[in-house]
Amino acid sequence: MIGAIMNAPARVIPLRPPDTPALFNPQARVCADCGVRRFALFGALDLQGLDQIHVDIVETRLRPGQPLYEAGQPGVAAFTxxxxxxxxxxxxxxxxRRVLRLAGRSDLVGMESMLGQTYAADAIACTEVQACRLPHGLIESLTRREPALALDLMKRWQRALDDADEWLVELGSGSARQRMLRLLLKLSEYGEEGATLWLPSREQIGSMLGMTLETASRLVSALKREGVIETVDKRHVRVAMPRLLAALGSSAG
Amino acid sequence: MIGAIMNAPARVIPLRPPDTPALFNPQARVCADCGVRRFALFGALDLQGLDQIHVDIVETRLRPGQPLYEAGQPGVAAFTxxxxxxxxxxxxxxxxRRVLRLAGRSDLVGMESMLGQTYAADAIACTEVQACRLPHGLIESLTRREPALALDLMKRWQRALDDADEWLVELGSGSARQRMLRLLLKLSEYGEEGATLWLPSREQIGSMLGMTLETASRLVSALKREGVIETVDKRHVRVAMPRLLAALGSSAG
DNA sequence: CGAAAACTTGATTAGCATCAAACCAGGTGG
DNA sequence: CCACCTGGTTTGATGCTAATCAAGTTTTCG
Structure with a gap:
């Protein structure tokens, strides 16, 4: 594949390409080395393609609470x-306010920008966030050159739709306790390392599950007492997965 | 436009094209005369294109309760x-069971079939349904010939996503009464004629709003007493829109 | 006509919202 | 350094909303 950069016959891409001296632009290098590229939008692109698109891609960093974009704004870019x-x-x-769903590593958000639409929701950083800004013009021109990208994009949309449906089905009904447990399960999908996961503020939990922050607080406290979760720091907990699953199973067999 | 069938320069299509003697295949005629074509997936296609695709399109009719497809089945076709x-x-x-959302006239469902995926949900007829079956192979080959179709498809996905988010936000929180009122508002968007709309069974209302069928029944009864809705027949009501809006406004200013 | 399904209505209870107060951590300024 | 303030959190007491259990009624359909 590395050899192919110069005479480009290939589509197959190794999980994490080794050093690639043929790329001229520094941002292209960043893209080539990106840990999520294989799973992200441009996974279908070869390195030569990358070298041509780098220019417009900007890496963005956000602190918790900062918005990536806001509902109603003209959609100028999507973000990986x-x-x-x-x-x-x-x-x-x-x-x-109501939380619709979460997006984590390798997810694409703000796709509506590629259709010339305004953003449909607020996108707000929960934790420290690194994202790549993909201007919609870039994607349009790329799609013309690389039709496979269009398919990739459609798969993205379908994934978002699946996520939305999943949130509705899993977090939309059942007792407050059940929804809380299922939320923990969902959060653990995004979990960084081991069984440690980010725990939203009580108000945000309420906004995700359709309950008051007091109820959320009571549930978190109860689960801590029961040993299902254990405090790591103010915003992180370690979850005892077997107990979580047991709790889920016992409340509705 | 009718003249254009033979020398095809056009993309503009009248809302409901008059007789079109140049089309040979009977199904192509059906497509050409279709009342939703302008808004449906093949709105971007000219009549000549239609004449080439007709073969695989089958019109399907369903009675209330019949499934169009079921979750987990291999996705072989989308449906308009x-x-x-x-x-x-x-x-x-x-x-x-939980209802995710509704699809009405000119909506496209089962798009995941075009990505080679299994269906993500059950699609079940609420009323008498007429739908056009679009095999995924057809759409793939068409997209190759007509790139504008890909954009059209993406817009479809985005619309579905917007709908999903809307259901979550509007029907996912608030008191049972508020959710019921908002559901009526949503159902009126699909309303056929005048203020008459299809009313789901109590169990289905429950499944849409996350409540028991008894609560749904009580709410429907109460709204009838208050004159917000009025029985037309077992499955249809006439809604007094001003009263509905007033009821919505008063319960949460 | 009789049975099953869908719907309505009532009585009771459980679960959660609401209101209210106290607690804690972090940050600021005297 | 400490007093103070602020925003997030916890916990308690109380009441309302909607679930549950239980008949009874109407509609549908074989």
């Missing part, structure tokens, strides 16, 4: 999340 | 809903 967690949320007719 | 209402629903880990 490289690290951290982003939450998508909307305000309903009654003015209550 | 021409008339009636289809509900998408899934069973969660605890075995409860």
């Amino acid at each position: 999340v490289r690290a951290g967690l982003v939450r998508l949320e909307r305000t309903n007719a009654q003015g209550e | 809903v021409r008339a009636g209402l289809v509900r998408l629903e899934r069973t969660n880990a605890q075995g409860e």
Whole structure:
């Protein structure tokens, strides 16, 4: 594959390409070395393609609470999340905020920008976030040159749709306790290392599960007492997966 | 446009093209005369294109309760809903069924089939349904010939995603009464004629709003007493929109 | 007509929202 | 350094909402 950079016949890409001296632009190098490239939007692109697109890609860093974009703004770019967690949320007719779903490593958010639409939701950093900004013009021109990318994009949309449905089905009904347990299960999918996962503020848990922050607090406290979760620091807990699964199973067999 | 069939320069299509004697295949005629074509997937195609694709398109009719497809089945075709209402629903880990959203006239469902995936949900007819079956192979080959179709498809996905988010935000929180009122508002978007709309069974309302069928029944009864809705027949009601909006406004200003 | 399914209505209870108060950690300024 | 403040969190007391259990009624359909 590395040899192929110069005479480019290939589509197959190794999981993490070794050094690639043929790339001229520094950002192209960053892209080539990116740990999520294989899973991200440009996984279908070869390195030569990368060398041509680098120019417009900007890496963005956000602190917890900072918005990546906001609902209603003209959509100028999509974003690949490289690290951290982003939450998508909307305000309903009654003015209550509601978290729609989360996006983590290798997820693509703000795809509506590629259709000339305004952003459909607020995207806000939950943790420290690293993201790559992909201007919509770039993607349009790339799709023309590389039709496989269009298929890749469609798969992205379908994944987002699956995620949305999953949140509705798993977190949308059942008792408060069940929803809390299922949320922990979901958060553990994004878990960085081991059984340690990021725990949202009580208010955010409420906004994800459709309950008050007091109820969320009581549930978290109860699960700590029961040894299902264990405090690591203010925003992180370690989860005893067997107990979590047992708790889920016992509440509705 | 009719003249253009023979020398085809056009992309502009009248809302409902008059007789088109130049088309040979009967199904192509059906497509050309289709009332939703302008809004449906092949709106971007000219009539000549239609004449070439007709062969694989089959019109399907369903009675209330019949499935269009089922979750987990290999996705062999997407469907454009021409008339009636289809509900998408899934069973969660605890075995409860949950309605994800509805699809009505001109909506496209089962798009995941075009990505070689199995269907992600059950699609079940709520009312009498007419749908056009679009085999995934057809769409693939068409996309190659007509790149604009890919963009059209992406817009479809985004619309589905918007719908999903909307359901979560609007029907996912608030009191049972508020959710019921918002559901009526949503159902009225699909309303056929005037203020008359299809009313789901109490069990289905429960499955859409995350409540028991008894609560749904009580709410429907109460709204009838209050004159917000009025029985037309077992499955249809007329809605007094001003009262509905007033009820929505008063319960949460 | 009779049985099954869908719907309605009532009584009771459990679960969660609401209101209220106290607690804690972190940061600021005197 | 300590007093103070602020925002997030915990915990308690109380009441309302909707689930549950239980009949009874209407509709549908063989």
